[in-house]
Amino acid sequence: MNNLTTIKAVLEDATCRLDASSDSARLDAELLLARTIDMPRSYLFAHPEEPLDETTVSRFREALDRRLAGEPMAYISGTREFWSLELMVTPATLVPRPETELLVDLALREIPRRAEWRILDLGTGSGAIAIAIAKERPLSSVTATDVSAEALEVARENARQLDVPNVEFIAGDWTGPVCGRTFNMIVSNPPYVRSDDAALDALHCEPRSALCAGADGLDAIRILARDCGALLEPGGALLIEHGAEQRESVAAVLREHGWSDVACHADYAGLPRITVARRD
Ligand code: SAM
Ligand code: GLN
Numbered sequence: 001m002n003n004l005t006t007i008k009a010v011l012e013d014a015t016c017r018l019d020a021s022s023d024s025a026r027l028d029a030e031l032l033l034a035r036t037i038d039m040p041r042s043y044l045f046a047h048p049e050e051p052l053d054e055t056t057v058s059r060f061r062e063a064l065d066r067r068l069a070g071e072p073m074a075y076i077s078g079t080r081e082f083w084s085l086e087l088m089v090t091p092a093t094l095v096p097r098p099e100t101e102l103l104v105d106l107a108l109r110e111i112p113r114r115a116e117w118r119i120l121d122l123g124t125g126s127g128a129i130a131i132a133i134a135k136e137r138p139l140s141s142v143t144a145t146d147v148s149a150e151a152l153e154v155a156r157e158n159a160r161q162l163d164v165p166n167v168e169f170i171a172g173d174w175t176g177p178v179c180g181r182t183f184n185m186i187v188s189n190p191p192y193v194r195s196d197d198a199a200l201d202a203l204h205c206e207p208r209s210a211l212c213a214g215a216d217g218l219d220a221i222r223i224l225a226r227d228c229g230a231l232l233e234p235g236g237a238l239l240i241e242h243g244a245e246q247r248e249s250v251a252a253v254l255r256e257h258g259w260s261d262v263a264c265h266a267d268y269a270g271l272p273r274i275t276v277a278r279r280d
Contacts, residue, residue: 007033008048010057014064021068028067035077036060071205083132087158092150094210096128099267100189103241103274104132106265107187110237111137118143118181120231122174122188122224125210127155127167129187134159134167142167145177148209174220175227186228189241190220217243221250225257225277232279244271251275 011029018025034041036059037052052060066076074080074095080087082096083104089095111117111133117140121130124144134142144167146152152169159167170177191213193200203211213219221240228238238259242250244267251262259277267273 005051005053005057006048007044007050007052010052010060011044011048014060017064017068021070028073029064031073032063032067032076033060036063070202075205080126082126082128083135085128085132085135085158085162087126087128087131088154088161089126090150090154091205092148092207093126093154094206096126099269099273100128100241101132102265102267103187103189103239104129104136106274106276107133107185107239108136110185111140113137114139116140117184120178120183120186121145122186122228123147123190123210123220124155124169125151125189127158127169129189130155130167130169131159131162131164133187134164135162138166140166143170143178143181143183144168145170145172145174147171147173148207151207151210174223175231178231181231182233183231183236184233185237185239186224186232187239188224190224192217192221192242192246216249217246218249218253221246222253225253225259229258229279234279236279238277238279240275240277241273242275244273247272247275 014029015026018028022028030041030044034044063076072095074089075091078088080089080095083101119133119140119142121144124130124146127144130142130144149171152171156169191211193211194217195212195215247264254262254277260280261278263276264272265274
């Protein structure tokens with residue numbers, strides 16, 4: 001690539017190389033180059049013939065190599081947009097997924113704008129769900145936990161940068177850090193991938209502890225079904241994200257632990273991905 005020195009040529013070459021491993025090859029190449037030259041993407045379209053110096057080309061190639069090795073764009077750029085918020089992400093945090101926005105949407109439909117609700121987000125990662133809810137409902141107090149102290153550092157920094165004061169972060173194992181407290185609602189996108197799922201190969205850069213939950217992917221959900229009831233006000237809802245093929249098993253686990261009104265919601269692709277259950 002050293003002798004490909006214009007924006008257009010570099011982009012064409014990179015798109016070609018990315019084609020085999022990314023279904024958004026051209027976009028990835030543009031985003032990586034825009035970031036390398038610290039310009040908006042539109043600059044690339046306006047200046048296709050602009051020459052690039054050796055240093056720029058070699059910095060771009062470093063980023064391209066990371067992408068070719070399967071690293072998510074979000075880790076290379078260090079950010080991911082979620083609920084229109086620019087969140088910092090690191091390899092200690094899962095990259096927030098668009099379908100998780102449905103969980104936020106369903107939660108917001110229930111949280112009154114003018115009430116001071118206490119909301120708990122278990123396994124907060126980058127803080128995506130907790131921060132989005134706290135931002136949309138400034139009168140509420142959101143508590144977010146994670147077993148990873150490193151992830152919580154990122155989440156805290158995200159809340160600080162986005163100027164969201166009504167969220168607190170506590171390290172610990174699931175409900176352990178909030179034992180004895182009560183909430184009006186609990187939300188969680190826990191790990192739910194089966195430990196032998198072939199899809200994990202493509203997710204090798206993200207923390208296993210954020211993705212995997214035992215042989216059937218339900219280990220974390222079983223813990224939440226068992227322990228969350230004691231933390232909810234009567235009538236309070238538990239909202240859990242899960243895999244598309246887990247609808248029945250999640251409902252069964254919840255009913256086994258005495259939850260009522262168990263209902264599953266489809267994501268934007270029409271797949272059953274969020275289950276809501278209620279404490280009597
Ligand atoms: N809520 C974030 C999101 O939606 O982008 C992250 C979700 S990620 C699928 C699951 C999170 O659960 C990870 O951040 C992981 O560290 C956390 N986790 C795993 N085991 C845990 C445990 N025993 N207690 C608390 N959190 C845990
Ligand atoms: N939705 C993630 C995936 O891409 C899994 C996240 C999780 O386990 N909560 O498979």
